[in-house]
Amino acid sequence: MRFDRNTFLTLAAMLVFGLILWQSEKFLGDYQIYIAKLIFINIILALSLNLIYGFTGLFSLGHAGFIAIGAYVAAICILPQAQKEMMWILEPIAWPASHIFTPFWVAVLGAGLFAGIFAFFIAVPVLKLGDDYLGMATLAFAEIIRVLIVNATPITNGSLGIKGIPNHSTLIVCYIWALFTLVILARLCYSNFGNILRCIRDNEIAASVMGINVFHYKVLSFCVGAFFAGIGGALLGSHLSTIDPKMFNFLLTFNVLMFVVTGGLGSLTGSILGATIITILLEWLRALEEPMNLGFIELPGIPGMRMVVFSVVLLAIILKRREGIMGTRELTWNRIFAFFSRHKA
Amino acid sequence: MNAANDKAGAILVAENVTMRFGGVTAVSDLSFALRKGAIGGVIGPNGAGKTTVFNVLSGFYTPQEGEITLLGKNIKGLQPYEICKMGMAPTFQNIRLSPQMTVLENIMVGCHVRRHGRWWSAALGLPGFYREERELQAKAAALAEKVNLDKQLGETAGSLPYGAQRRLEIARALATEPALLLLDEPAAGMNPQESIELMRFIGKIRDEFNLSILLIEHDMKVVMGVCEYIWVMEYGALIAEGLPDQVRNNPLVIRAYLGEDVITNA
Structure with missing residues (x-):
């Protein structure tokens, strides 16, 4: 690694931002911290899907399945044994799940690995398909995972879900995992391996005659994406403290897809912006559903108003910037400096 | 004969x-x-x-x-x-480049086949990976010079005129050391x-x-x-x-x- 101005600035920004977050409890309320954690988790999910869909061009709709696997694996890993035995009322908890008890970071990595391995088994048959068919097949696999979770009662507690998951995902923990995801994906996507993935996206035939084992790299991208989706799921489960199979339906996939498309397919910083903006917007617009007093007129709260305004905002973003906020570009230090020097003049 | x-x-x-x-x-x-x-x-x-x-x-x-x-x-x-x-490296009748990628990146795609490092060395940022990455960049830039594209290294392939795209495709094929x-x-x-x-x-x-x-x-x-x-x-x-x-x-x-x-x- 070369230590130049940009590397220095990136490290400094990471550190300063980390310090601010570390001290955030002093100036942020519980609710704001809750949202901030959700933002970091959504960033992880958006980045992982961007690798699969934005960089490699695999239209995968199976993300909720990998998130679910991550959330369940991590929850089982960090729940104390006594609590597990109490909660599994339909059927007693099966052996390996009942005795596992690991530190949180092991649980998160384990969640990622499990999701990645599962993705590998799905990838081999499914990635022979292309475009829309791939979308259908992955969507189906995500549903299969959900149904498996409902029915594997001795391990997952079935449709009752898992409650009282210890909340280890503090703001700083979420931040560090989001950084970890970003650093690894940025290295992968902006090295020659990233060039290969984008070449596969643009022209599979050209990639194959240039000596690239297209299938191998598709599987790789799919599994690495699933790995980080699992990590995001682990943090999400611990953050919400309650998980059940219904949470991980296809709407979750579409939420993540929305972050990625709004941010820009093939742009890591775009995914970060997309996830941040949409998460904040979804919470901030809640105010619209409350009764409003404008002084001269009193409006009753209309349930669902939030989603109407939200849809309009999304439409505006997509119409205004057809390729998402960033397109395929990245927000880099060079670009920021160029922006400021242009405006100074 | x-x-x-x-x-x-x-x-x-x-x-x-x-x-x-x-x-x-x-x-x-x-x-x-x-x-x-x-x-x-x-x-x-x-x-x-x-x-x-x-x-x-x-x-x-x-x-x-x-x-x-x-x-x-x-x-x-x-x-x-x-x-x-x-x-053996082929080029196509209808040019098959990645239009949004730069000239340098397109040539680097061709360099991949002779690369020794594996993908996880990139993910983990191992020192050998950075060295090899710089070597590939230098190799791609040298090939661009051979096909008279060294002035357009940072431009996207889609913005090049037709003849230049043809030469770029040949440069990418040459990068596989055929x-x-x-x-x-x-x-x-x-x-x-x-x-x-x-x-x-x-x-x-x-x-x-x-x-x-x-x-x-x-x-x-x-x-x-x-x-x-x-x-x-x-x-x-x-x-x-x-x-x-x-x-x-x-x-x-x-x-x-x-x-x-x-x-x-x-």
Whole structure:
């Protein structure tokens, strides 16, 4: 690694931002911290899907399945044994799940690995398909995972879900995992391996005659994406403290897809912006559903108003910037400096 | 038999290759051998089966009969990426670049096949990875200079003019360090002046990189100047072969290109 101005600035920004977050409890309320954690988790999910869909061009709709696997694996890993035995009322908890008890970071990595391995088994048959068919097949696999979770009662507690998951995902923990995801994906996507993935996206035939084992790299991208989706799921489960199979339906996939498309397919910083903006917007617009007093007129709260305004905002973003906020570009230090020097003049 | 068609010193040998699609025989009983270091051309009128030959050689189709040998090894039935690893790099009739990627990135895609590091060395940021990445960049930049694209390294491939995109595609193929370059209609869509320049350029890179080149081309004029040996196809079969002058004056070839009348009136 070369230590130049940009590397220095990136490290400094990471550190300063980390310090601010570390001290955030002093100036942020519980609710704001809750949202901030959700933002970091959504960033992880958006980045992982961007690798699969934005960089490699695999239209995968199976993300909720990998998130679910991550959330369940991590929850089982960090729940104390006594609590597990109490909660599994339909059927007693099966052996390996009942005795596992690991530190949180092991649980998160384990969640990622499990999701990645599962993705590998799905990838081999499914990635022979292309475009829309791939979308259908992955969507189906995500549903299969959900149904498996409902029915594997001795391990997952079935449709009752898992409650009282210890909340280890503090703001700083979420931040560090989001950084970890970003650093690894940025290295992968902006090295020659990233060039290969984008070449596969643009022209599979050209990639194959240039000596690239297209299938191998598709599987790789799919599994690495699933790995980080699992990590995001682990943090999400611990953050919400309650998980059940219904949470991980296809709407979750579409939420993540929305972050990625709004941010820009093939742009890591775009995914970060997309996830941040949409998460904040979804919470901030809640105010619209409350009764409003404008002084001269009193409006009753209309349930669902939030989603109407939200849809309009999304439409505006997509119409205004057809390729998402960033397109395929990245927000880099060079670009920021160029922006400021242009405006100074 | 001509020296250029001698099997012993050949880099690419096709023996009795037959490719059928259902009841249609697109290529029938095709045999040829390209001498090491030579520029050979496969020509023929529309529908002669040239593109099928290209697809068979590059590994997209597996012929029903016959053998194909590259550098003494049988490549029939191998995947395109395996054939590329063994030393053959094709370019396409319709240019296949990544339009949003820069010139440098496009060439670097070709460098990948000779890379030693694995993907996880990139993910973990190991020191060897950064070194190799810089080597690949330098190699790609050097190749860009060879094809006169060194001033446009940072520009997206889609923004280049047509001729430059063609040269970029050749640079990307050269980045795979091939022994044999397979060019499918490289002069398609070019005016006569541009195609003359392209052929001169092809001759130049052959000498510079010590390559063998097989051109698959529709336009007879284009290949005459640059090819040392020519095979002519019609309806999937070889109808003539030889040195450019022999082929040009071969009545079978003239008939295939221009029709029956020309011969009788001549």
